[in-house]
Amino acid sequence: MIFETVSVGPLMVNCYILASKPGASAIIIDPGQEKHKIDRKLKEHNLTPGLVINTHGHIDHIGCDDDFGVAVYAHKFDAVLLKDQDLNLSTFLVSGFTVKSDIMKLEDGQKVVLDDIELEIIHTPGHTPGGICLLLKSPQKNILFSGDSLFKESVGRTDFKGASHQLLMRSIKERLLVLDDEVLVFPGHGPKTTIGYEKAHNPFLI
Numbered sequence: 018m019i020f021e022t023v024s025v026g027p028l029m030v031n032c033y034i035l036a037s038k039p040g041a042s043a044i045i046i047d048p049g050q051e052k053h054k055i056d057r058k059l060k061e062h063n064l065t066p067g068l069v070i071n072t073h074g075h076i077d078h079i080g081c082d083d084d085f086g087v088a089v090y091a092h093k094f095d096a097v098l099l100k101d102q103d104l105n106l107s108t109f110l111v112s113g114f115t116v117k118s119d120i121m122k123l124e125d126g127q128k129v130v131l132d133d134i135e136l137e138i139i140h141t142p143g144h145t146p147g148g149i150c151l152l153l154k155s156p157q158k159n160i161l162f163s164g165d166s167l168f169k170e171s172v173g174r175t176d177f178k179g180a181s182h183q184l185l186m187r188s189i190k191e192r193l194l195v196l197d198d199e200v201l202v203f204p205g206h207g208p209k210t211t212i213g214y215e216k217a218h219n220p221f222l223i
Contacts, residue, residue: 099120124140
């Protein structure tokens with residue numbers, strides 16, 4: 018499996034690229050900005066874009082959604098954010114932006130499959146109504162892409178419209194901390210961690 022991380026934009030969003038092998042189609046998670054950086058990694062492995070997945074609908078994670086010519090996947094509750102420049106915060110950070118690509122609406126428990134890459138959708142509302150985490154089910158089973166729900170020693174902001182700290186805490190404790198301690202967590206910003214480490218050291222969860 019090919020697995021690359023590209024830090025993009027002034028907020029240093031972690032964009033993740035997954036593919037089964039060199040020359041295959043790729044899943045691109047949260048292509049927020051700086052398409053040239055993402056293209057460089059695709060070219061390095063001779064990959065073609067297969068689909069885009071947004072862990073949530075904020076501008077720093079969706080800014081390059083339209084640039085790859087493929088369908089964009091997002092939870093059904095965040096699909097509206099991709100089409101609303103106020104809700105996706107683009108009017109606050111840059112000029113207003115909305116996604117023009119076709120949006121495939123995801124639901125909790127749904128699987129997204131491309132070649133032998135299989136991701137399970139875990140709905141973790143709180144940072145946004147349709148925030149999701151992506152649990153890799155194949156070809157490995159120990160990787161979680163947590164978006165802006167869970168970070169190393171922190172959690173997502175909940176001071177935006179539609180956010181809820183209480184709901185986010187419930188999502189993390191009931192949907193993420195039940196995973197094996199050894200699961201590697203790759204967040205939307207910052208360094209990777211593990212479920213076990215966050216149980217023991219995250220001040221929001223202790």
